[in-house]
Amino acid sequence: MMKAGISFMRINKIFVTHLHGDHFLGIPGLVQTISFSDRREPIYIYGPEGIAEAIDAVRGLGEYQLRFELIPVEMDGEFVLEEEKYRIRAVPVDHYIPTYGLVFEEKKRRTFLRERAEALGIPPGPLYSKLQRGEVVEFQGRTVHPDEVLGERKEGFRLVYSSDTRPLDVIKEASRGAVLIHDATFGEEYRDHAVETKHSTAAEAARVARDGGAKALYLYHISPRYKNGKELYEEAKKIFPEVTLAKDFMKVDMSRYKGGKR
Amino acid sequence: MMKAGISFMRINKIFVTHLHGDHFLGIPGLVQTISFSDRREPIYIYGPEGIAEAIDAVRGLGEYQLRFELIPVEMDGEFVLEEEKYRIRAVPVDHYIPTYGLVFEEKKRRTFLRERAEALGIPPGPLYSKLQRGEVVEFQGRTVHPDEVLGERKEGFRLVYSSDTRPLDVIKEASRGAVLIHDATFGEEYRDHAVETKHSTAAEAARVARDGGAKALYLYHISPRYKNGKELYEEAKKIFPEVTLAKDFMKVDMSRYKGGKR
Numbered sequence: 001m002m003k004a005g006i007s008f009m010r011i012n013k014i015f016v017t018h019l020h021g022d023h024f025l026g027i028p029g030l031v032q033t034i035s036f037s038d039r040r041e042p043i044y045i046y047g048p049e050g051i052a053e054a055i056d057a058v059r060g061l062g063e064y065q066l067r068f069e070l071i072p073v074e075m076d077g078e079f080v081l082e083e084e085k086y087r088i089r090a091v092p093v094d095h096y097i098p099t100y101g102l103v104f105e106e107k108k109r110r111t112f113l114r115e116r117a118e119a120l121g122i123p124p125g126p127l128y129s130k131l132q133r134g135e136v137v138e139f140q141g142r143t144v145h146p147d148e149v150l151g152e153r154k155e156g157f158r159l160v161y162s163s164d165t166r167p168l169d170v171i172k173e174a175s176r177g178a179v180l181i182h183d184a185t186f187g188e189e190y191r192d193h194a195v196e197t198k199h200s201t202a203a204e205a206a207r208v209a210r211d212g213g214a215k216a217l218y219l220y221h222i223s224p225r226y227k228n229g230k231e232l233y234e235e236a237k238k239i240f241p242e243v244t245l246a247k248d249f250m251k252v253d254m255s256r257y258k259g260g261k262r
Numbered sequence: 263m264m265k266a267g268i269s270f271m272r273i274n275k276i277f278v279t280h281l282h283g284d285h286f287l288g289i290p291g292l293v294q295t296i297s298f299s300d301r302r303e304p305i306y307i308y309g310p311e312g313i314a315e316a317i318d319a320v321r322g323l324g325e326y327q328l329r330f331e332l333i334p335v336e337m338d339g340e341f342v343l344e345e346e347k348y349r350i351r352a353v354p355v356d357h358y359i360p361t362y363g364l365v366f367e368e369k370k371r372r373t374f375l376r377e378r379a380e381a382l383g384i385p386p387g388p389l390y391s392k393l394q395r396g397e398v399v400e401f402q403g404r405t406v407h408p409d410e411v412l413g414e415r416k417e418g419f420r421l422v423y424s425s426d427t428r429p430l431d432v433i434k435e436a437s438r439g440a441v442l443i444h445d446a447t448f449g450e451e452y453r454d455h456a457v458e459t460k461h462s463t464a465a466e467a468a469r470v471a472r473d474g475g476a477k478a479l480y481l482y483h484i485s486p487r488y489k490n491g492k493e494l495y496e497e498a499k500k501i502f503p504e505v506t507l508a509k510d511f512m513k514v515d516m517s518r519y520k521g522g523k524r
Binding site for chain 1: 280281282283286287290291294295312315316318319320321322323324325326359
């Protein structure tokens, strides 16, 4: 996050898909780094069975003072977090310990027509935010209805993260119109390994993306046995052309993937 | 370690200088990564008061199977580990939680005169190792004394790691003839900060190296407020010219620093 220039202070919810070190062990350092700031707002940590014990272990890991709460939330089956601007759905997937896939959905929003608000003489600031949220506003004795300054309702983007899993219908179905980040640990020659260790091959990931109607596929969790993952990319591309090998610090402009049929 | 090409399997002892995250939180990932191998040998973890609780927390951090023991050893005051080829001395230093500095000393060894062993007809292998260790060996009815194949006794190198600390006499005295890695969190303009947070300035580190008679000084723990640490390097160089800014993945040939007066 430091290298990517993303502030720790913006984090207030963390989803842990499963309790394997490579999906979880960034949290102790994150928590202790934040503890050096004057943050007071709690952080909610959503995770599978065992998350509360794991967060207890995080608290006991060395000498530091936490002035904010870490609040574990144990998910039990499908789980939905509704926020004003987005919805996160966590669905159980098929790995060898309890694991969740995540569906991040930006909610439909009406565009804010700034010129109209300005034409009405409304000063930028809190009144703009209220109108954007769809609230009626009183201004200089006049009632402004949000319809006066809001445009058409637009679809947001949808991002599906399979986490570590065998291919699954629930992920396929969630992928319609979405950007899919899918487990692609192995190539076809190691399909037995994928079955045994409860991971997916690149071709399997590509079939989920194709059959689900995803807009784009990002392959992740490439086994270190593949030097650069090019073979996996080629195997997937034959099945689903809109494929990319995910890389650390990769930036993707999600506005390219907004809207369209679901 | 992966990037540096160092095998995890070679680790059987870890010294934790203190329980701050930036000096300790590599251990959970290391332990869980090793747990994927078939290692069975224990790992000893030496640390200050609280190390046993911290290692308990490491054990509870997520879902994995450990097939080897993690054995915490709580140090209480000065501590010495004697091994065949080296000695590690841990000395309490002056930080705001219990913290140790480390003195790593390669023991004096007699050089093995391979040509002589060969001239005596001894085959390379276990007999060479025994002779190197100073043991008498029987070979084809003949007794070979180690003096026959060992040359002069040579000093090894000494490496002193201050850990996070204010400047201290105990570190200065250990530094004679040694390579010193010293806390240099701040420049002189933030000397007050250094005192308050129990760290050192680059100039203070340089004075420890100069007054202690170190062979070389490596500045570490540079505050992120310094973009590249060049100011700290310049401040130290005026006092002790054999100074280097430590960098991740830096390699130093310690054979340059063997022997000489102590």
